[in-house]
Amino acid sequence: MTSVSTGRAVDPSRRAAPHPGLPRLIPGVITDLREHLDRYGSLPSLRRRDARGAFFDAVDHSGLRGRGGAAFPTARKLHAVANGRRGAFVVANGAEGEPASQKDSTLMRAAPHLVLDGALIAADAVRAGTVFVVVDRNDVMAFDAMAAAIDQRRAAYPGGPTVELVGLPSRYVAGESSALVNFLSGGPAKPMFVPPRPYERGIRGRPTLVQNVETLANLALIARYGADWYRGLGTADEPGSVLVTVGGAVALPGVYEVALGTPMSTVLEVVGGVTEPISALLVGGYFGSWIDAAAVDKLEVTHAGLARAGGTLGCGVITAFPASRCGVHESVRVARYLAEETAGQCGPCVNGLSAIVGGIETLAAGRPAERTRADVLRWLDDVSQRGACHLPDAVVEFLRSALDVFGEEFSRHELHWKCSATDPEPLLPLPDPATRDWGWR
Amino acid sequence: MSRLVVDFITCDAHGICAELLPEWITLDDWGYPKLHTGAIPPELLPHARRAVAACPTLALHLRDH
Numbered sequence: 001m002t003s004v005s006t007g008r009a010v011d012p013s014r015r016a017a018p019h020p021g022l023p024r025l026i027p028g029v030i031t032d033l034r035e036h037l038d039r040y041g042s043l044p045s046l047r048r049r050d051a052r053g054a055f056f057d058a059v060d061h062s063g064l065r066g067r068g069g070a071a072f073p074t075a076r077k078l079h080a081v082a083n084g085r086r087g088a089f090v091v092a093n094g095a096e097g098e099p100a101s102q103k104d105s106t107l108m109r110a111a112p113h114l115v116l117d118g119a120l121i122a123a124d125a126v127r128a129g130t131v132f133v134v135v136d137r138n139d140v141m142a143f144d145a146m147a148a149a150i151d152q153r154r155a156a157y158p159g160g161p162t163v164e165l166v167g168l169p170s171r172y173v174a175g176e177s178s179a180l181v182n183f184l185s186g187g188p189a190k191p192m193f194v195p196p197r198p199y200e201r202g203i204r205g206r207p208t209l210v211q212n213v214e215t216l217a218n219l220a221l222i223a224r225y226g227a228d229w230y231r232g233l234g235t236a237d238e239p240g241s242v243l244v245t246v247g248g249a250v251a252l253p254g255v256y257e258v259a260l261g262t263p264m265s266t267v268l269e270v271v272g273g274v275t276e277p278i279s280a281l282l283v284g285g286y287f288g289s290w291i292d293a294a295a296v297d298k299l300e301v302t303h304a305g306l307a308r309a310g311g312t313l314g315c316g317v318i319t320a321f322p323a324s325r326c327g328v329h330e331s332v333r334v335a336r337y338l339a340e341e342t343a344g345q346c347g348p349c350v351n352g353l354s355a356i357v358g359g360i361e362t363l364a365a366g367r368p369a370e371r372t373r374a375d376v377l378r379w380l381d382d383v384s385q386r387g388a389c390h391l392p393d394a395v396v397e398f399l400r401s402a403l404d405v406f407g408e409e410f411s412r413h414e415l416h417w418k419c420s421a422t423d424p425e426p427l428l429p430l431p432d433p434a435t436r437d438w439g440w441r
Numbered sequence: 442m443s444r445l446v447v448d449f450i451t452c453d454a455h456g457i458c459a460e461l462l463p464e465w466i467t468l469d470d471w472g473y474p475k476l477h478t479g480a481i482p483p484e485l486l487p488h489a490r491r492a493v494a495a496c497p498t499l500a501l502h503l504r505d506h
Binding site for chain 2: 192193345346347348349351352355379382386387388
């Protein structure tokens with residue numbers, strides 16, 4: 001593969017590549033376009049053929065994968081859309097439906113121009129005339145930050161692709177790429193049956209490149225500094241950095257940028273350590289799984305490493321769950337929330353999730369019927385991989401890992417013994433019932 | 442190599458597919474089809490095609506790989 005670290009066909013105003021270390025994406029809050037350009041230099045143009053080729057080579061060689069949770073290779077989608085029908089669209093996905101995740105919102109507020117750069121270079125690469133920037137409509141701060149950045153761009157560079165900012169219903173599955181395409185085509189923000197996938201046939205039937213905003217910010221840096229620079233952090237298989245949202249019983253909860261491959265124990269040190277003994281980590285958000293605290297020292301922040309531990313990095317949520325709380329109650333709360341977030345389209349999801357949650361609530365309340373546990377386990381097997389989207393799979397992974405990691409506590413609850421938690425306060429973030437969004441349009 | 446897939450958005454739990462292809466399709470507690478994974482054995486292919494054609498909501502698809 002071609003190395004383009006010293007790239008030929010680039011904008012003359014391009015800056016020398018900075019040190020490849022951290023921070024890359026959020027060096028501070030940079031909302032002013034001039035300040036942004038002072039720091040990063042201008043975005044290369046891909047109008048010349050050699051520049052375009054060099055950009056695709058750089059993305060291929062970078063090994064960049066999607067940061068929305070599924071870790072799909074960015075180059076594959078980019079090539080598919082570029083080689084598809086004309087009239088492609090680009091969607092910058094800042095929907096962040098995961099209640100425990102704040103990294104996309106933080107990135108858009110701190111580096112809105114880097115996100116826009118990524119969307120614009122992607123639009124240049126796939127020759128899209130329109131870019132949609134999609135933000136959760138309840139996330140007013142991120143929405144305003146992106147709106148201000150888009151206005152500055154329009155004033156500074158008239159012409160160029162149309163950039164449209166869109167507020168999306170604040171639903172768990174609304175940010176799934178086919179749901180975005182559905183919404184942006186005028187429908188409800190509900191997932192659609194795939195394939196065809198959005199990069200094959202998306203908005204108004206056109207190839208549509210849907211990329212998470214963090215992925216796009218990385219793309220903006222790869223376009224400027226090249227693949228070798230990008231690969232200067234991370235592991236050979238999973239290069240680069242990743243934004244993680246660290247919460248729960250840690251001294252300094254928040255969004256952090258770490259190199260892929262960082263040991264989990266180092267991440268917990270960076271956030272000031274745990275503030276009390278923990279029983280488990282929830283990794284990957286509500287799409288992820290519980291991992292026993294005893295395994296923390298063996299974990300590293302990569303997709304492959306966490307998969308080996310039976311988990312997933314997902315969208316980078318890491319929650320330290322204190323031993324003082326009840327893992328059973330928390331798991332029931334979150335499972336109930338996920339079941340409520342069904343788009344109501346697929347039979348196994350609509351029927352299965354509510355049955356599963358009803359069953360698990362019965363277990364938690366104690367003295368369940370003899371068959372309840374067996375029913376729940378069977379339904380978990382049944383709903384797996386049986387939806388247009390992966391919401392059922394999220395419930396399956398989340399609850400299976402809960403039954404495993406909090407197995408003892410589940411048994412206590414089933415026997416109707418005293419719950420061993422000393423702190424009854426709920427911990428995992430869920431939408432505020434007062435402002436909860438139930439709409440799909 | 443052909444695979445059967447269900448579009449669960451369209452599927453209405455009529456259950457005809459499970460009647461026509463019980464070797465490959467069973468029903469869950471609510472009447473929605475559960476499919477074996479992997480390629481359909483060649484001897485079942487004609488039955489799979491029949492099940493696809495008989496689905497009243499056109500939710501069953503045969504995909505070639």
